[in-house]
Amino acid sequence: MDYHIERLPSGLLLFKITRAEKRNAVNFEVMEGLQKAIDRAQSTDVRALVVTGEGEQAFCSGGDLSVFHALRTEEEAYSMLSKMGEILYNLAVLPKPTIALINGAAVGGGCEIATACDFRIAKIGAKLGFIQGSLAITTGWGGGTLLFERIQAPHALKLLSEASIYRAEQLDQIGFINQVVDEANEAEAEQFLEKELSIQSEVLSAYKQIQIRMWEVSRLHERMMQEVRECTVLWAKDEHHQAVDTFLNGKNNH
Numbered sequence: 425m426d427y428h429i430e431r432l433p434s435g436l437l438l439f440k441i442t443r444a445e446k447r448n449a450v451n452f453e454v455m456e457g458l459q460k461a462i463d464r465a466q467s468t469d470v471r472a473l474v475v476t477g478e479g480e481q482a483f484c485s486g487g488d489l490s491v492f493h494a495l496r497t498e499e500e501a502y503s504m505l506s507k508m509g510e511i512l513y514n515l516a517v518l519p520k521p522t523i524a525l526i527n528g529a530a531v532g533g534g535c536e537i538a539t540a541c542d543f544r545i546a547k548i549g550a551k552l553g554f555i556q557g558s559l560a561i562t563t564g565w566g567g568g569t570l571l572f573e574r575i576q577a578p579h580a581l582k583l584l585s586e587a588s589i590y591r592a593e594q595l596d597q598i599g600f601i602n603q604v605v606d607e608a609n610e611a612e613a614e615q616f617l618e619k620e621l622s623i624q625s626e627v628l629s630a631y632k633q634i635q636i637r638m639w640e641v642s643r644l645h646e647r648m649m650q651e652v653r654e655c656t657v658l659w660a661k662d663e664h665h666q667a668v669d670t671f672l673n674g675k676n677n678h
């Protein structure tokens with residue numbers, strides 16, 4: 425199984441990608457697992473959802489390039505990108521607190537997953553970056569649109585356009601990371617949400633609904649799907665496939 429779902433005694437539901445050897449890259453099984461966790465998190469016995477990755481190295485390295493490289497045309501790419509776009513929208517509008525527990529590198533789609541969560545706790549020194557631009561694509565799961573909802577527009581535009589890697593401490597300064605910790609474990613997530621966990625779930629849900637209503641008015645879903653479609657066009661171009669070849673061949677040359 426490429427993921428693990430567990431309800432902790434504190435009421436947190438933990439979703440962990442368990443592909444440490446692939447730096448927790450997202451394949452179709454992980455996508456299905458994330459949607460399952462979101463569905464499970466609707467239950468009354470779940471207070472909040474925590475998304476994390478296995479091991480010390482990575483939170484998530486984005487889409488599994490070795491699997492998704494087989495998707496060549498716009499239609500093929502759209503099928504995968506829109507599927508994950510829907511899942512990240514569902515994660516963003518879950519009427520409960522959500523935390524990305526960033527235990528290591530978060531790049532590409534890994535940063536998009538983190539952006540879909542309400543809060544981001546990161547291990548000190550963790551490397552993060554919306555590096556999609558270096559693969560000649562944009563964010564393709566709606567995470568760019570979400571980033572503009574999370575931090576100030578100039579910061580969001582810079583992070584996306586530079587396609588660079590930053591340390592968690594740098595992103596703490598611009599409000600993308602909410603807390604930097606020495607060890608990114610479940611106890612830190614519980615401590616981060618300590619006060620919320622003592623408040624009635626209905627109250628937390630009502631506050632989240634305020635944000636969700638704003639997103640309905642501003643047509644968040646439509647804007648995310650527009651982003652997916654724009655990425656789809658870039659995905660099918662030679663420049664993207666060549667950039668992915670370079671990553672995969674670099675790997676083979678090691």
Ligand SMILES: CC[C@@H](C(=O)O)C(=O)SCCNC(=O)CCNC(=O)[C@H](O)C(C)(C)COP(=O)(O)OP(=O)(O)OC[C@H]1O[C@@H](n2cnc3c(N)ncnc32)[C@H](O)[C@@H]1OP(=O)(O)O
Pocket residue numbers: 445446447449481482484485486487488489490491492529531532533534536555556559562563564565671675
């Ligand atoms: C597809 C959706 C799209 C979106 O819409 O956002 C994206 O996500 S695009 C972005 C895709 N991701 C990447 O380009 C990141 C690629 N990975 C890396 O840059 C690095 O692996 C890392 C995450 C910075 C970690 O570096 P490091 O700790 O040095 O590990 P290695 O590079 O040696 O990787 C170990 C192992 O894992 C494989 N790997 C890593 N990331 C991916 C990936 N995204 N897809 C498939 N495989 C991945 C890597 O090839 C190594 O495998 P082996 O050589 O077999 O050990």
